[in-house]
Amino acid sequence: MDVSKRAFLRAAGLLVAEEILARNALARNDRNGKGPKNKVILAVIGGVRRHETFSLQGFQNIPHLARELGPQSLFYPEVRNEGVTAHFNAISSILTGTWQRVGDWGEDPPTAPTVFEYFRKQLHLPPGEAWVIASNKALTDLIGSSSAHGYGPSFGANVVLPKQLMINAVVNAISARKNQELGNRKKIQAQMEEMLQGVNYEGLGWNVFDAADRLDPHVRATIRKAVGDLVRGKGPMTGDVLTFFMAREIMRKFAPSLLMVNFSDVEVAHFGSYSMHLAGLHTVDQLCSELWQEVKANPDYAGKTTVIILPEFGRDADGSSTNGFFNHRAYDASCRSTWLMVLGAFAGRPRIVRRPIRQIDLCPTVAELLGFKVPHSRGARLKELGG
Amino acid sequence: MNTQDESRTNREERDSVETLRRLKKGISQDLPTTFQPYFNQQVHSWDFLFPYERQYLLEVLTYLDQLSPDQRLQLFAPIRRLEKAMDVRRWDFSVREQTLEDASLLARSPYYFKWRGEVKKAFDQIDRGVEEDKKKHAKRLPNRLILMIYPACLPFDPATMWKRWPGTGKAMHFDADISGNERKFVEDLFGARGHAGTQASGTLLESIAQRANGSFADVWALDAGTALSKFMLGAGGHPDPVPGVTVLSFERLKSFRENFLKQVNTMSHNLSSADQIYNQIRKEDVSQFCPPEIKDRPIIREVVRSLFMNGNGASVWGNPFVQWGASEVFRRARPSVLIGYFGTRNKPKPFTSVAVFMNQNKVNPLPAVKDLPGSAIDASMLSYYLWLSSTRYSEYQNALTVCLAESIKTAYIVGPTSNPLQGQTQPLSLARISSALSEWLSAPV
Helix, strand or coil, rough: CHHHHHHHHHHHCCCHHHHHHHHHHCCCHHHHHCCCEEEEEEEEEEECCCCCCCEEEEEEEEHHHHHHHHHHEEEEEEEECCCCCCHHHHHHHHCCCCCCCCCCCCCCCCCCCCHHHHHEEEEEEECCHEEEEEECCCCCCCHCCCCCCCCCCCHHEECCCCCHHHHHHHHHHHHHHHHHHHCCCHHHHHHHHHCCCCCHHHHHHHHCCHHHHCCCHHHHHHHHHHHHHHHHHCCCCCCHHHHHHHHHHHHHHHCCCCCEEEEEEHHHHHHHCCCHHHHHHHHHHHHHHHHHHHHHHHHCCCCEEEEEEEEEECCCCCCCCCCHHHHCCCCCCHHEEEEEEEEEECCCCEEEECCCCCCHHHHHHHHHHHHCCCCCCCCCCCCCCCC | CCCCHHHEEEHHHHHHHHHHHHHHHHHHHCCCCCCCCHHHHHHHHHCCHHHHHHHHHHHHHHHHHHHHHHHHHHHHHHHHHHHHHHCCHHHHHCCCCCCHHHHHHHHHCCCCCHHHHHHHHHHHHHHHHHHHHHHHHCCCCCCCCCEEEEEECCCCCCCCCCCCCCCEEEEEEECCCCCCCCHHHHHHHHHHHCCCCCCCCHHHHHHHHHHHHHCCCEEEECCCCCCCHHHHHEEEECCEEEEECCCEEEECCCCHHHHHHHHCCCCCCCCHHHHHHHHHHHHCHHHHCCCCHHHHHHHHHHHHHHHHHHHCCCCCCHHHHHHHHHHHHHHHHHHCCCEECCCCEEECCCHHHHCCCCHHHHHCCCCCEEEEEHHHHHHHHHHHHHHHHCCCHHHHHCCCEEEECCCCCCEEECCCCCCCCCCCCEEEEHHHHHHHHHHHHHCCC
């Protein structure tokens, strides 16, 4: 693949480098004995306050996390975000193990190597081993790799922004005056599949699937299946549900060893609807449970996968001058303080670890689990993980 | 405030403008870079500031002017040190106005938290100085009222409805026709005659009108729908608008909102584009998108523009609009009466809601369905936030807050125990509530 084509695909937001296009079978390289023995899935949720989650009042909003997953987990109730409490920076910080202070809207890549780059570079792994599936509109394809010297996109993760597919499909239907079709689930599916064919459409931001006609059929089939599951399903038709279906399909088809799934339905809070924020919380609670069920049922993951669930940050406190749950920019305890849950292979015996930890501690911890080094990280490995 | 009143106010303030410019000039060179956009923007927007804002700005500048240069240097020294550490000089920081790009640069700086702390300290010191000056001319403030109404269609659980509110509040039952006729409820509440045995001389509406007559920024009605606004703009027994009451209705601002969002939707995914679009919106003549009650009132037009441009102004539903609007009105105008009327929003439609909140009814053929339980949860939380925002200001320490939840026929009352609703026999009639609130507003200063 020439440089311009590669740049184009990257700019389009979905990096499916030629290696993966040419070697679908190799994407599941763990089966060939070349990948790491262990797998890690990070499920990163948008901003949620302790008050609405792990508190006496909050448990009702997260029945799965609190009652089903919590009791079998290694749980850290005191996790600090000491960086910028905006989406791109928070996730960049988690992924790099350094407090990132780049543009809020994903205009620039992280400045330190991401966990994906360390992972792929040191272990000589193909692109199919690291994926980001994200709902949040503040993320761009630049979240998958850094601008750090010696690293960069050639070692980065594939970045898929499924919600953008839905947005593009809606915008496309509206601009083509096909509004009537938006009330019909089958027609909606057709609209989204049209997007996958790379038919003329204008994106709203990242143009993730501008390059859809260049997609490998295997990748396209994966996405199509996820769209079909969403449209045929009886559940809510939200960005997070599509993100989950997409992540599940990628797990089934490519079985990556390192996967980050980002859920953001809760961010509807910015529009001032508390009930919809809680509905988003209910959805992600359910999806975390389903993700865990998939890990247990999927032979590529069962028994060797560590799932780490954490919010990006909290939200502002009631009564703050920044309008409480609407936002996450007060930098107070309610906004900075969050929690972290570890399930699976390296969680060890279920317990609660009360010592405060930082979000940047996650990067070296993941590195330890998957067997590589993170020399630029400023975090400290979570010693409790390890079985 | 009508046009004539506004002109009069502007005339009265003309002298202040000269004072303002003189004061500003005198201290300009001593202000830290990151302080300058606030002061410059306030001075630049002088014509569109409320009396409270003008007075505050003059007081702050007067206080700073009274300090010696050394004292000013000392006051701002920690901020200047942080600006140096942040290397603000290299930022191309706009001192003329506050921009999203500058705000983002500040927020991303590792010194941001410290900077905020030092800014707060500086303002605390300034405010203390201003307060000291004020105490010398202290006068008793009139009774203040915050009245919130939740229409009958919003279902609440009486057991949990007031759980967030301070325990000092009191729930009282009232009796009213809750058939869902919003107009009738509003008319009965505001139009009801004084109840025998109370000291109020007229209806609640008359007391409100009297209060509104005193200052154009003193009485506000914020409406998620149209029931309250229609009444205030003239209905039933009073065909003319209640003079002096500023009415902001989310529904009636639909054109304004749609024009705003149309422009915002052209924004690229970066901050400079956002600043560019916002600059355009700032300069646009918005009168064509305004309902008649706002169209000829430049200050109120600017309030609406500012509501949509700042904070969570792009809210797409009525209840957050009431809350955010009230929060801004408290901050900027310190009204003595604020009435909030909550309402409903529709359920998000499958698929399209992911992409477009605003125009769902236009773009999606599925019928709109009201989300009544969700709207009730929103109204419950947002009315609490509305009250919380008033508590930030000393002027509201003794305000009476009354929430009327029609569906559960319960009023929740927060405020001085000496208010006229305390000790009343329950269930209260609307007439009694009306006359008690009228009495509260009519109490002599």
